Amino acid sequence: MSVIRKIQANLDRMSPADREIGRFIAENPDKMLGLSSAALAAETGRSQSSVVKFAQRLGFASYQDLKLAVSTHRAQDWRLPAGPIHGSIAQEDGFATVLEKLVSSKYRAMRETVAANGAREVGRAVEALDAARRIYLAGVGASSLVASDLSYKLLKLGRVAIQNGDSHVQMANVAAGGPQDLLVAISYSGTSMETLKIAECAKGRGARVIAITGMQDNPLARLSDILLHTVADEDHVRSSSITARDAQLALTDLLFLMIVQRQPDAHDFIHETEVAVAALKSAGR
Amino acid sequence: MSVIRKIQANLDRMSPADREIGRFIAENPDKMLGLSSAALAAETGRSQSSVVKFAQRLGFASYQDLKLAVSTHRAQDWRLPAGPIHGSIAQEDGFATVLEKLVSSKYRAMRETVAANGAREVGRAVEALDAARRIYLAGVGASSLVASDLSYKLLKLGRVAIQNGDSHVQMANVAAGGPQDLLVAISYSGTSMETLKIAECAKGRGARVIAITGMQDNPLARLSDILLHTVADEDHVRSSSITARDAQLALTDLLFLMIVQRQPDAHDFIHETEVAVAALKSAGR
């Protein structure tokens, strides 16, 4: 919890002097950062020693520590959207409104998606990805782009990731798979025919299947070994599936980062890939 | 610019004592926050007065101000955890940390990107997109996926959007373009050779060019007619360009939504497309 929040929460339980000091800090964190303990005391009409004791009672080792914490709070204060913004984007909305709704709905999709997946299930997915001989990716339409994104990242880690925009090729790929392999099937609805068939094929050959799909019951979810959920705006026509894609990306990014955590040389691999790709950039000069 | 970056940028021009102090701070910002000027002097083998002077030469009023700035940097540091997270034994901790960093970094990239682009420039981009006969999209690597995403959305609106993952094909496409056409060139660095050449070609044929690129000066930005900025974590190796991609998507989503605003029948178009695509889903049953 941020310092300011902590101060506000305890304001009632504080002694008069502490309350006055706390209130001032909560209301003027910026100003407080420029004040010494004595100056803050003068502002609040209290003594310098009370200011120091206030910091200590809050659990800080020193007044300077309190200032650092307040500074951290200021830097992290993003004025989060007050609440979930309902409704779609109306025609008459101006630039600022569109912006606000876009950002907050993206944020919401992200937050709710990561909240919908427990550490355990994500952990299972990461272990499966980590252990797989080959990782196949399946997805059509917008999900295909998410699959490509993940495959690109996995390749950077030296993993064998196989993905193609053409679902026929995807099918051909998994048809050669076996029990040591893993399929990541991505479909928000969980009913995309191609993705489903590919998942069935993979399963038939003994491969494990990670499904990344919506919360509702669906065929893809039912046949998966590991099930990860994406949460998005249900009105896909109006939102153009933006939030569904963001939710999928948030989840695949999370998987990727968790794999990086488990791979000590991940940093080197990524770096080497970047260097190799950078060579392409300068090749034409 | 963050303090740490500022220090690193000036490191070469500094005197020996300042360089030593600056290097220590850049490498151990966390540790530095817990040190007094004298303690920091001891760590670096320099005198306490040199530390104070270092802060003053950097433009800070006091050593404490420097500390506050470093603290702010630490709080705003949105580098995603790329290495093993130390100090936490439980796996749950690692999970929560990665999650927190991921979500806040994504959110931040999004926010700062939309904030970096004024309504006027976005408006110009939207008008150009709206008026264009054909919209070409160019981008390689991860940017190619963003280009595909946008093209898919534009197609849903009935626009003529032309995109291909192969840069040779992209080049061939724009080579047939003319003054009524528009190219959206996407590259975070603004130096990707293929994207640049394609933009040059488009420009040579009279087409307008919208560049979606980072804040730094770069060749792509210079030759663009309309310039949109993306803000992301600078450390692409560690963050694996996740935030750069998110920033690009936030911007392209915004452009898309603004076009939807201007097109009265947009929702009908999107709906028809969804229905048509849905027919594919059930075809195999």
Place this chain on the structure above:
DNA sequence: GTCAGGGCGGAATAATTTATTCATCAGACC
């Protein structure tokens, strides 16, 4: 009603930390 105990608050003071001054030194420039 009075008294003891405990905590709070602030003045005074001690301790620590920061800023400035000053002497020295090294290198640049004439």
Place this chain on the structure above:
DNA sequence: GGTCTGATGAATAAATTATTCCGCCCTGAC
């Protein structure tokens, strides 16, 4: 070689912060 400039750190001054101590008020016991 002489002089100037700027860097450096020791010494010192200034400031800030932490602690001590004492009076006060409140509370509860008798």
